[in-house]
Amino acid sequence: MIPQAVDYKRAGSVSEAISLLAENPDSKILAGGHSLIPAMKLRLNSPSLLIDIARIPELRYIEVRDGGVAIGAASTHHDIISNADVQSRYGVMIEAGELIGDTQVRNVGTLGGSIAHADPSADWPAALIALNASIKVEGPNGARELSASEFFLGFFYTALEEGEIVTEVVLPAPAAGSRSVYRKFMQPASRFAIVGCAASVTIDGGTITDATVAFTGVSADGAFLDEAVGAALVGKSASLETIEAAANAAAEGVELNEDHYASKTYRKHLAKVYAKRALVGACGL
Amino acid sequence: MGNGGLIIMSNKFIGKSVKRVEDKRFITGKGRYTDDINLPGMTHAYILRSPYAHARIKSIDTSAAAAMQGVVTIMTGDEVGHYGVPCGWQVNFKNGDIMKEPPHPLLVKDKVRHVGDAVAMVVAESREIAQDAAEAIVVDYEVLPAITDASKAVEAGAPLVHDDVPNNICFDWEIGNPKAEVDEAMASAAHVTTLEFVNQRVSPNAMEPRSYIGHYDGVYDKYTLYTSTQNPHLIRLLMCAFVLGLPEHKVRVVGPDVGGGFGSKIYHYTEEALVTLAAKKTGRPVKWTETRSEAFLTDAHGRDHVTKAEMGFDGDGKIVGLRIKTFANLGAYLSTFSTAVPTYLHGTLLQGLYTTPKIHLDMTCVFTNTTAVDAYRGAGRPEATYLLERLLDLSALEMGVNPTELRLKNFIPAFDGVTQPGYQTNVALQYDSGNYHGVLHRGLEMLGYEDFRKAQKEAAASGKLLGVGFSTYIEACGIAPSAVVGSLGARAGLYEVGQVRVQPTGKVSVFTGAHSHGQGHETTFAQVVADRLGIPMEDVDIIHGDSDTVAFGMGTYGSRSLAVGGSAIMKSLDKIIEKGAKIAAHKLECSPDDIEFVDGKFTVKGTDKSLGFGDIALTAYVPHVYPANLEPGLDFSSFYDPTNFTYPFGCHIAVVEVDKETGATKVKRFIAVDDVGNVINPMIVDGQIHGGLAQGIGQALLEGVEFDGNGQIINGSYMDYxxxxxxxxxxxxxDRQVTPCPHNPLGVKGAGEAGCIGSTPAVVNAVIDALWSAGHQVKDIRMPLTSERVWSAMQS
Amino acid sequence: MPKITVTVNGTQRTHDVEGRLLLVHYLRDVLGLTGTHVGCDTSSCGACTIHLDGHAVKSCSMLAAQADGATITTIEGLASGDELHPLQVGFKEEHGLQCGFCTPGMIMCAADLLKRNPNPTEQEIREGLEGNICRCTGYHNIVRAVQHAAVAP
Structure with missing residues (x-):
């Protein structure tokens, strides 16, 4: 398995990467490459130029900002899950990150690469949506910032415009009394999510004051915020009864994914089970 | 022979977990697999394969590809399509007609019959150019409807894989008692358990992809083929005599380090002949290494039976009859041993461990538009064991009895095969020795059956589903007596060759026709030789895998290496010692009858007069003081042809936990008590069992090649399979029980497949048990037991 | 054609490489380090695992060009002279290998695991090796091999 012939350039800066991208219409950004290179080996994807941004120093950092955490797009999955500032704030990032691929993949794969690729079964998108992260992108027309929900638009489809690259993800400061978790039902071969459920719940005095629940793997349209589940939680007491009722509302009205490991019916069922499990975790029950 | 013990030699090494001598090179990255070999001037081949399961080739245009820089040659069916690979085992229809044996061309020119069927081969200066050029070949296909399910392929109107094979039936076949007698027994039964199931197709997935290098030396008019094979001599014989018509003495086949086989590297594959032809044509070495995607399409698959089985019991729970109808999928072409697998390696094991008086198997072997099916770890015996052991546990559930008591009631009583005769089954085989109650009792001790049932109840109360499943299996290995397999249609003998060359300094080179691709022969065989000769293991070198250095060999499969190959070495060792005794007697001035050979010394019985093994070796090569009429040298070769198969058996017990909400199944415990006869290296035998268990559990829970309606494999990569x-x-x-094999000098039976044969039904039975414990009285869940299938079973 | 300079097993190497050349093919075909294997097409099996700047990576899913400037260790460079790495010893002592094909990748991945977690539990070892497929051992003795290395001095 060998890719088709391709040129390779390593960008030294974000602006150089953006220029190269603009000058070479058939080029692709290469970060960790753990989605792109296998696809190129299978000749499903054959760009003429790869622009490597993995070693751009300004893209690889994790820093506390306004109580939250800003993560450079070229940070690897391993960088993120081993970072103390992320660990102390976002359970969902650790739990999701630890379940991405395997050790070797986590050592090379990047946050920016994963979200730009927007595999409908990838783990990060659900986590970012549940945390209401914002995603910074930069292109020939400058930089802009989108919420995770705005960024993920569908099946391998994002709000990235032609010539833009992801530069940063900002996780907002967690609210007092909040807890976030990720629960995943894995496809046994690829270990991508058949259902991945990210939940972030804020509890004040036994009452749920805020709840965001997002899924990956469930929908053919990729990761999504399940507003019905969140709505069924807010204002209620953090009890098993509340959770079960809310979980039961999960994955309704979405275009369900299906494959030989999980039919639509089964996926929907799993979404409800995993919503419950995630919420039990997020509510600390 | 046939003492069944190991009293014949010193036991410094035998029975000990000696660390493997081959490990050093593997743990340091110095193993030498075929793809690691690079020859000067080497070119690279890429094979263009059919994207369709069934299509007529209207035209092939290679002109653009041929014009690309770096392309050395392109071959198509027009050039080599008249060459084809053979099937090594002839099975006849019930009516005596010979099986249908359509050609399997090296490259197809008329009609492709499965996805991955080979259409053209490009040879180029680099792997990259070869693949780029292959993509520039234009093939015009007329796509035809495809059939992948064996039971449907026989129906009227099904697409014909081979235009001249009616109903896609390669042959039909039966074994056992007359059908009418079995029907009568079943009619009289107090309870009949009926199970309709699929033993699904699996992909072997040895971690090393197949790789071949063809080389032709015009100076010596000599071909060399490096191949990731389990049996280099067999490949040479097949390729020379049945495919290319090359002179066998001008062809060297080398099987260097091979990264696992599990059956899939037994067969003579078309690409072996293609690189050989291309090397002659181009005058340069040609390497071809498959990708994993190609491996899914072209490495022979395993299993794929569609079965209806019925087991009848009398009022006391004694089995009175077993009646089976099976469709076995052979794929699009006959692979080397594919016809033997669902017949002589399957039907003959349907006695199991039980005294079942009436058995009948009706087997139909069918062509489909799929990858060829052949032996995969266990080959036919796992399918037999699955059928029997599923029926036993299900019958116990249906009749409300303890599954282990049901087995104990029906087991064949213990027999040693020495003072008691072997057990004659109703399906042709005669078991050599067995103590079936013993392994089950030991397994139950390890499990704690009553404790488990208690724990199962307690777990249920806290919302967890636990289940236990049993499998008490027997298999036939140590393959095989040539006359027996010849009478059953084998086109080859199944003896083995072992040569022992004692060097003048007393160091020993052993040449074996067995081939090690993970089994550790370099260690185990050396243990045997060192103990027999009373010398250090470091003084023994085991050489295998090269047709120019090893006289001949039938290779490694069917757990035969030690039972057959080891026995051949033992024969040569006997000859060495016998000759050594003559030399010693001459030097010590006594009769050879007065010499005994103990601990590496030839001693005059009852005296302290002795000569060391090294002294005798040197004398044999420097024969100054030497018996008259005795040839110099100390080098013997032997062929060993076994008198029977060997019959390992055992008890496998799985404990599983099923997630009620999702159907996800986890194996919590797996107990295996195996009796593989005598054991030379317990560490290696345990390792073989471990690996077999993993593959057997894999088939139960995870593995299965799935086709869509067009004959495309939908899970042909590690992202999906x-x-x-x-x-x-x-x-x-x-744990282990030891019932020695009574008919080979080492008393060994074989351990390579046992784990894979016994484990699959234990796991499935455990899941079924878990579901019944929760009131879901399902008979079967189709393997692999994916979470969805288990969950669905709980919704009914 | 990109020019790359890498330090492999302590030796600096410079080559012009095709953009599409995979790192594993660079190691195997250009440098002759055939201990690193290719077992699949999809970065699933781990047979190609090496260390890149101290971390285990799958060299079949990286271009050689991406490694420019990096320090690489392959299985051939794991031992210190004649002294085997504790994992190499563990695999031999505990019969953690049979056909040996997955072994280099398995050892390289386990080395990364032990560096991060010198005393892993059985479950942590199993999860740590999830990116490496072995078809021979059923993993039983691989787990024991890693445990052997973990307790080694």
Whole structure:
């Protein structure tokens, strides 16, 4: 398995990467490459130029900002899950990150690469949506910032415009009394999510004051915020009864994914089970 | 021979977990697999394969590809389509007609019959150019409807894989008692358990993809083929005599380090002949290494039976009859041993461990538009064991009895095969020795059956589903007596060759026709030789895998290496010692009858007069003081042809936990008590069992090649085809019973396949048990037991 | 054609490489380090695992060009002279290998695991090796091999 012939350039800066991208219409950004290179080996994807941004120093950092955490797009999955500032704030990032691929993949794969690729079964998108992260992108027309929900638009489809690259993800400061978790039902071969459920719940005095629940793997349209589940939680007491009722509302009205490991019916069922499990975790029950 | 023990030699090494001598090169990255070999001037081949399961080739245009820089040659069916690979085992129809044996061309020119069927081969200066050029070949196909299910392929109107094979039936076949007698027994039964199931197709997935290098030396008019094979001599014989018509003495076949086989590297594959032809044509070495995607399409698959089985019991729970109808999928072409697998390696095992008086198997072997099916770890015996052991546990559930008591009631009584005769089955085989109650009792001790049932109830109360499943299996290995397999249609003998060359300094080179691709022969065989000769293991070198250095060989499969190959070495060792005794007697001035050979010394009985093994070796090569009429040298070769198969058996017990909400199944415990006869290296035998268990558990829970309606494999990569990973399995709980094989000098039976044969039904039975414990009285869940299938079973 | 300079097993190497050349093919075909294997097409099996700047990576899913400037260790460079790495010893002592094909990748991945977690539990070892497929051992003795290395001095 060998890719088709391709040129390779390593960008030294974000602006150089953006220029190269603009000058070479058939080029692709290469970060960790753990989605792109296998696809190129299978000749499903054959760009003429790869622009490597993995070693751009300004893209690889994790820093506390306004109580939250800003993560450079070229940070690897391993960088993120081993970072103390992320660990102390976002359970969902650790739990999701630890379940991405395997050790070797986590050592090379990047946050920016994963979200730009927007595999409908990838783990990060659900986590970012549940945390209401914002995603910074930069292109020939400058930089802009989108919420995770705005960024993920569908099946391998994002709000990235032609010539833009992801530069940063900002996780907002967690609210007092909040807890976030990720629960995943894995496809046994690829270990991508058949259902991945990210939940972030804020509890004040036994009452749920805020709840965001997002899924990956469930929908053919990729990761999504399940507003019905969140709505069924807010204002209620953090009890098993509340959770079960809310979980039961999960994955309704979405275009369900299906494959030989999980039919639509089964996926929907799993979404409800995993919503419950995630919420039990997020509510600390 | 046939003492069944190991009293013949010193036991410094035998029976000990000697660390493997081959490990050093593997742990340091110095193993030498075929793809690691690069020859000067080497070119690279890429094979263009059919994207369709069934299509007529209207035209092939290679002109653009041929014009690309770096392309050395392109071959198509027009050039080599008249060459084809043979099937090594002839099975006849019930009516005596010979099986249908359509050609399997090296490259197809008229009609492709499965996805991955080979259409053209490009040879180029680099792997990259070869693939780029292959993509520039234009093939015009007329796509035809495809059939993948064996039971449907026989129906009227099904697409014909081979235009001249009616109903896609290669042959039909039966074994056992007359059908009418079995029907009568079943009619009289107090209870009949009926199970309709699929033993699904699996992909072997040896971790090393197949790789071949063809080389032709015009100076010596000599061909060399490096191949990732389990049996280099067999490949040479088949390729020379049945495919290319090359002079066998001008062809060297080398099987260097091979990264696992599990059956899939037994067969003579078309690409072996293609690189050989291309090397002659181009005058340069040609390497071809498959990709994993190609491996899914072209490495012979295993299993794929569609079965209806019925087991009848009398009022006391004694089995009175077994009646089976099976459709076996052979794929699009006959692979080397594919016809033997669902017949002589399957039907003959349907006695199991039980005294079942009436058995009948009706087998139909069918062509489909799929990858060829052949032996995969266990080959026919796992399918027989699955059928029997599923029926036993299901019958116990249906009749409300303890599954282990049901087995104990029906087991064949213990027999040693020495003072008691072997057990004659109703399906042709005669078991050599067995103590079936013993392994089940030991397994039950390890499990704690009553404790488990208690724990199962307690778990249910806290919302967890636990289940236990049993499998008490027997298999036939140590393949095989040539006359027997010849009478059953084998086109080859199944003896083995072992040569022992004692060097003048007393160092020993052993040449074996067995081939090690993970089994550790370099260690185990050396243990045997060192003990027999009373010398250090470091003084023994085991050489295998090269037709120019090893006289001949039939290779490694069917758990035969030690039982057959080891026995051949033992024969040569006997000859060495016999000759050594003559030399010693001459030097010590006594009769050879007065010499005994103990601990590496030839001693005059009852005296302290002796000569060391090294002294005798040197004398044999420097024969100054030497018996008259005795040839110099100390080098013997032997062929060993076994008198019977060997029959390992055992008891496998799985404990599983099923997630009620999702159907996800986890193996919590796996107990295996195996009796593989005498054991030379317990560490290696345990390792063989572990690996077999993983593959058997894999088939139960994870593995299965799935086709869509067009004959495309929908899970043909590791992103989709699930196999056990480290976190899918528990630590295994093993124990062993030893019932020596009575008919080979080492008393060994074979351990390579046992784990894979016994384990699959134990796991499925455990899931079924878990579901019944929760009131879901399902008979079967189709393997692999994916979470969805288990969950669905709980919704009914 | 990109020019790359890498330090492999302590030796600096410079080559012009095709953009599409995979790192594993660079190691195997250009440098002759055939201990690193290719077992699949999809970065699933781990047979190609090496260390890149101290971390285990799958060299079949990286271009050689991406490694420019990096320090690489392959299985051939794991031992210190004649002294085997504790994992190499563990695999031999505990019969953690049979056909040996997955072994280099398995050892390289386990080395990364032990560096991060010198005393892993059985479950942590199993999860740590999830990216490496072995078809021979059923992982039982691989787990024990890693445990053997973990307790080694």
């Amino acid at each position: 699930a196999m056990p990973r480290a976190d899918d399995l528990p630590m295994f709980e093993l």
